[in-house]
Amino acid sequence: MLSTLIYRSRMQEGLAAHEIEAITSAARARNDALQVTGILLFDGLHFIQVLEGPDVAVDGLFESISRDQRHCHVVRLLRDYAPSRRFASMGMELLDLRHYHAGGGLDALLARVTATGSQTYEDRVLKILRPYAEGGWKDHFVEGTDAAQWIFPPVDDALPLQARRLRDGQPCQFALQPIVEPLSRTISSYEALLRSASGGPPDEYFSSLPKEKLYEADLRSKVHAFELINELGIRDCKLSINLFPMSLVALPDAVDILLRQISDATLTPQQVIVEVTEQEAISDLKTFASAIAELRRAGIGVAIDDFGAGFAGLSLLAEFQPDKLKIDRTIINAIHTDGARQAIVRSMLQACAAMGITPVAEGVETVEEWCWLQAAGVERFQGYLFAKPALNSAPPVRWPEAAR
Ligand code: C2E
Numbered sequence: 001m002l003s004t005l006i007y008r009s010r011m012q013e014g015l016a017a018h019e020i021e022a023i024t025s026a027a028r029a030r031n032d033a034l035q036v037t038g039i040l041l042f043d044g045l046h047f048i049q050v051l052e053g054p055d056v057a058v059d060g061l062f063e064s065i066s067r068d069q070r071h072c073h074v075v076r077l078l079r080d081y082a083p084s085r086r087f088a089s090m091g092m093e094l095l096d097l098r099h100y101h102a103g104g105g106l107d108a109l110l111a112r113v114t115a116t117g118s119q120t121y122e123d124r125v126l127k128i129l130r131p132y133a134e135g136g137w138k139d140h141f142v143e144g145t146d147a148a149q150w151i152f153p154p155v156d157d158a159l160p161l162q163a164r165r166l167r168d169g170q171p172c173q174f175a176l177q178p179i180v181e182p183l184s185r186t187i188s189s190y191e192a193l194l195r196s197a198s199g200g201p202p203d204e205y206f207s208s209l210p211k212e213k214l215y216e217a218d219l220r221s222k223v224h225a226f227e228l229i230n231e232l233g234i235r236d237c238k239l240s241i242n243l244f245p246m247s248l249v250a251l252p253d254a255v256d257i258l259l260r261q262i263s264d265a266t267l268t269p270q271q272v273i274v275e276v277t278e279q280e281a282i283s284d285l286k287t288f289a290s291a292i293a294e295l296r297r298a299g300i301g302v303a304i305d306d307f308g309a310g311f312a313g314l315s316l317l318a319e320f321q322p323d324k325l326k327i328d329r330t331i332i333n334a335i336h337t338d339g340a341r342q343a344i345v346r347s348m349l350q351a352c353a354a355m356g357i358t359p360v361a362e363g364v365e366t367v368e369e370w371c372w373l374q375a376a377g378v379e380r381f382q383g384y385l386f387a388k389p390a391l392n393s394a395p396p397v398r399w400p401e402a403a404r
């Protein structure tokens with residue numbers, strides 16, 4: 001099957017012009033053998049390459065290109081299928097964009113690319129190449145900072161805050177995971193993640209309940225989260241709790257119950273953020289909206305969780321604007337290598353800025369992901385890179401330090 005792949009990358013510092021020529025001629029021979037055609041654009045610092053050919057050949061070639069040490073920040077911009085080759089007549093040509101910026105610009109370039117006459121300016125590949133050819137691509141894309149600039153020293157595990165013990169008869173418990181601002185080294189909140197009595201995941205607890213008790217049990221479980229925070233003496237940062245939307249709807253006095261739990265643990269509503277997802281259809285949007293309004297009136301913060309995954313979508317965001325938007329980890333995963341995810345997150349961040357919403361990136365596991373997100377303007381992070389959830393205690397955080 002004929003497939004097309006486009007990526008962008010940045011030249012490794014100190015690469016000489018003749019080396020670039022050598023790379024291209026080696027690539028040309030290799031690509032011929034693989035029946036891969038395309039085009040390689042270079043602007044003095046960045047490469048953008050279109051590869052087209054049999055899908056197995058293209059994927060294998062891209063894998064080895066990604067590992068090539070002579071360039072870095074390799075970002076895949078497109079992977080698509082096509083009925084025919086766009087660059088069949090060209091082999092693999094190196095085009096120095098600087099000549100085209102100075103000369104006839106995009107049109108001169110496209111005239112060469114589209115020499116076969118079979119292409120139109122509407123073509124998707126050409127649309128992607130356009131900002132590069134015009135020289136303005138940096139307005140459209142974020143380049144992450146270098147992960148090598150940072151080290152994450154191991155934390156002193158001997159120093160976690162004291163873990164609380166499970167009380168007799170307590171049906172469930174909580175793990176805490178910090179949400180951090182790495183550059184200012186602050187913990188902005190702890191998220192309380194439900195665990196079964198034996199320490200298992202939330203589903204283990206929920207599936208042990210009769211279905212008609214699910215929402216009430218979800219709501220009532222929070223008393224243990226508030227008590228935990230109180231006993232650990234965490235007063236200077238917020239506590240995020242998770243609730244099914246229906247847990248705010250199923251009981252008529254759900255918000256009052258929550259407020260009583262909060263004050264019984266000598267916490268304040270202003271300390272608390274409720275995270276909701278759209279894991280399930282909200283059967284009664286009107287009651288849900290009024291529960292949200294009640295939370296807001298009481299001073300409790302609201303976050304949309306898992307944004308971009310499954311059901312947590314744009315209509316929920318359009319319906320009510322939360323204090324925080326937590327971008328789901330399926331969007332965050334390997335974002336530094338993925339042009340589609342980067343474009344999506346950039347537009348989420350624009351929407352957040354326009355609505356005064358604080359974005360949070362969830363599930364950050366690698367330094368590279370963090371570096372890209374921070375460069376794109378995200379300031380708050382949650383993920384294994386910084387700290388894993390700790391049962392009944394507040395785990396130590398790994399803070400990044402500038403290398404050397
Ligand atoms: P969530 O609210 O999105 O919580 C984050 C989940 O991602 C947690 O899973 C956490 O352990 C995991 N996580 C955190 N950092 C990373 C990372 O870097 N990589 C990966 N792969 N995972 C990471 P957990 O604790 O199993 O919870 C799963 C989900 O269960 C939660 O997702 C939340 O939607 C739900 N949940 C948790 N506690 C409650 C609760 O009290 N009530 C309700 N209704 N749902 C809850």
Ligand code: MN
Binds near residue numbers: 191241242275305
């Ligand atoms: Mn959550």
Ligand code: MN
Binds near residue numbers: 305306328
């Ligand atoms: Mn989440």
